[in-house]
Amino acid sequence: MSADFTARAGAALADPTLKIAIDRTTITARTKRASAIAAWPEFPLARALGRDIKDHVIAHLDHYLLEFEANAIASGARVHWAETAQQACDITVALCRAADARSVTRSKSMLGEEIGLPHALAQAGIERVETDLAEHIIQLAGERPSHIIWPALHKTREQVGELFAREHHGALPLDTAEQMMASARRELREKFLAADVGISGANFLIADTGAVCTVTNEGNAELTTTPPRLHIVTAGIEKLVPSTAHAMSLLRLLVRSATGAELTQYTSFHRGPRRPGDTDGPTEFHIILVDNGRTRMRAEGLAEMLRCLRCGACLNHCVVFRQIGGHAYGGTYPGPMGAVITPILDGLAASHDLPNACTLNGQCQEVCPVAIPLPTLLRGWRDRSWREGLEPASLRGSLALWRFVARRPALYRAATALALPMMRLFARRGWISAMPLAGGWTRHRDLPAPPARGFMAQYAARQKAARR
Amino acid sequence: MTDARAAILARLAGHRTDQATIAAQAAALLDRVGPTRPDRVRGAPDAVFLQRLASPAIGATGERIATLAELPEAVSRYLAAHALPPLVAVQPHPELAGLAWAGIATHADITPDEAVAVGLAHGGIAETASLVFHSGAHSPTLFAFLPMHHIVALHAHSVRPWLEDHIAADPPRNVNLVTGPSGTTDIEGTLVRGAHGPGHLHVVMIGSNNDADPVAATRPA
Known part of the structure; x- marks a missing residue:
């Protein structure tokens, strides 16, 4: 993430009055939309x-x-x-x-x-x-x-x-x-x-x-x-x-x-x-x-975005918008629809953080009144940002490291077997509220504590038990 | 700006579809409208209109009188109930000008801070309890927007079921659909009444229309 977006999002997260303001409107908006659609x-x-x-x-x-x-x-x-x-x-x-x-x-x-x-x-x-x-x-x-x-x-x-x-x-x-x-x-x-x-x-x-x-x-x-x-x-x-x-x-x-x-x-x-x-x-x-x-949007694979009626439902339902508000996005249009449109208006180099500031939980597409596949369009920008070399060296480096390990199952299992018990040392009642290297996550929310053994270890144990 | 026009159109030009095919596609889309209508209001359109009008979501008031001749009395009652002086702007419509406005001082020019204006709607829409105004010599647009209290006469026979039912083939300069008094949700998303337009809307339904087709979506029962 570039310094600008990180700084803006950080400032927004540190502002308790902003959180109150965002909650008051978006909670009302979600409730009213839900009852209108239910009727x-x-x-x-x-x-x-x-x-x-x-x-x-x-x-x-x-x-x-x-x-x-x-x-x-x-x-x-x-x-x-x-x-x-x-x-x-x-x-x-x-x-x-x-x-x-x-x-x-x-x-x-x-x-x-x-x-x-x-x-x-x-x-x-x-x-x-x-x-x-x-x-x-x-x-x-x-x-x-x-x-x-x-x-x-x-x-x-x-x-x-x-x-x-x-x-x-x-x-x-x-x-x-x-x-x-x-x-x-x-x-x-x-x-x-x-x-x-x-x-x-x-x-x-x-x-x-x-x-x-x-x-x-x-x-x-x-x-x-x-x-x-x-x-x-x-x-x-x-x-x-x-x-x-x-x-x-x-x-x-x-x-x-x-x-x-x-x-x-x-x-x-x-x-x-x-x-x-x-x-x-x-x-x-x-x-x-x-x-x-x-x-350009029509010619470059974003024709579906031109359906947008500007209703704002995707903003009100977005877990990221609801934490950081609109100004942190830095463009005219915030939230999921903004993260798709802003790279066209301001250039991907200046805005490649926005498609990444998304959990891809799909809520935006679900509430969109014209069914715009927002997560798909956001993934498209992520892909392009990667191909154009816009993602920072630190991210490219860590992903390269992860890929190296992930393609070697024995190494991956050994690493997980080592990491999981270490993570559990920081857990209290199933949640980790602080841990070295995880400050970016735990500053604003807790991390669920992992199980003692990873999926492959549990699977192997079950298979063994079943054979007996 | 001929250049911008040519450039935009050039970027949009693709494989050409003939006009008849495009028109047929557009018409086919409208064939699908019936089953999408919010089919939960039933009855004569004018009755549904008054019922919806009084719902909290719309927040207007309504009453019914037998003939237009009774409108001045209804206006007098409204003024008395709201402790307003007997001074109203009356939309310059021939049907309203011909009424006996005994005891009420009327004028045809509306002022920016007009307390009460009386108008006659072009029609009504039962689905949303919307009044339809068509701008023209007899219906200046600002009548629906400047007063604090807007009292609107509406002929029962002009109320139709759905939003699509009042579409004019050759519309005037302004078609305004008015649905309740003005409001805003701009402070914390909560609706409050009384924004730049009227803070109070009162509809006086003229006659009844029991012979009309009841409101119901065009679909098999």
Whole structure:
């Protein structure tokens, strides 16, 4: 493991408040998802359908992009294409400048985070107002998102209360989550209506209508996209679906997997600018279709990852994420899905630790609403990292030593016969809480004590007993 | 950005499938939707809608009146019950403008801190107790998002069973599905009510629709 990841993970593990914050949200999320799925016996069929809808779109992505583009243009939208994050940011900033925009409201979008839009707007001197409560929290705190559904998951309610007391202008009480939300509502109210540009992401792009679907619980997306003169959508090209009906099937999966609700409070389809007779709505509607590695994923064996609906269930169920949280991963996307995507976005050399920070217990694949084989994809990265020589000499050396011993059964058995009783010397009631050379493991959890004799020794003894 | 467009499309181009085959595959996927629907609500769509609406997960309130003419009375009752002044924004819909709003001062422009707005939904969805709004001259989008209390009239005959049942062939600028009052789970994952959108949602069902097909998934019993 490289020093960076080890240091970040170590710092996270040493932070007891972070552990409390992670537990509070992920335990609630797992419980709510489980009861939503339990109340939906049709889930396995729905999941297979969701998987097949996404696979169909990814297989015919060029067809659906062109259909979407034509229908969006017919609705009065303007469609832009960006191969890279930089291009997408440049287009967004140029549109803001052309509209003389001073203030931009933004409705949470992971694609926006992925392409570095907050930074690009700041560089351009454009005021950015994050309207999603969690994004508002981390904007005030000057932090990055730590979860794709709950960007402020790393903060306890007590910490949010302290932050709002310091940063908000009102003198509202801040003891409960309701009061904190009320304070944010008041703080952001006027900013929604004063913005020149509203920027959103897209949960789905509907090919046969040219519409963009967004889902929120707070109502901030519509308040972001309706009052300003411009609505700019930044969307990954994998967000396409053939029709609104296909989107509905995916919505049933997405919302239950994300928050355990059956549908978000607000599910909106935005299609073009203000029309004759409309008394609200943007006068310009722009859609930026962003590749940023997606065509590469499709070409390089990661097409299944393009099914991802960004529900966050794999994060909430990941035993590693639940210990270290999102920031330790170092990329835009944390957890199992992040460990698959980040090597594409940041390069494998900078992120080969992430596919290794995984127990391969398969929970992520089990809860994924579109059945992405995450452990298989993670193993693929491990394999590639090994072949490209990215793993450190210490790891290569120890594995070479292990291989040398493992290929010589007599030596292997002798070594185990020697090691097991030694390990048992450190055990107390079946668990080892400290042992030389095992500090990396035992610092944060106990190691189960091994039996006195290894498998082969026990097997040989049984065979001998059976022959008698 | 013609170059980016050409480059992306070039990387996606593979063996070409003809349009008819792609359309047939997309249609075949939709043929599989019926058996995946959450089939645990049964009855007339409008009755199922009101039942689901009041569930804790949705957290809205509802009532039923016989005709739209009774809406102003229902609004007056709601205002009195919540100790709100008789001052409401009324969605500029002809059906609402024609009502006798005796004792309530109404206006058609909605303000950012509007206390109460009264609207008329385009339709309803029983599966999720969602209201469907179609933007237009008679239905500004912000009516569903700015007020603190949103009172929505809903014709019983416009309530359909499933999410797929209100899909328009040529949708307007905005189609908004509204499912309960606004909320957030952003602090520790727990749902709290009253975010940027309305903190209270009250649905007034107009008439009843006992002749409608009951809600049930399209599958053999």
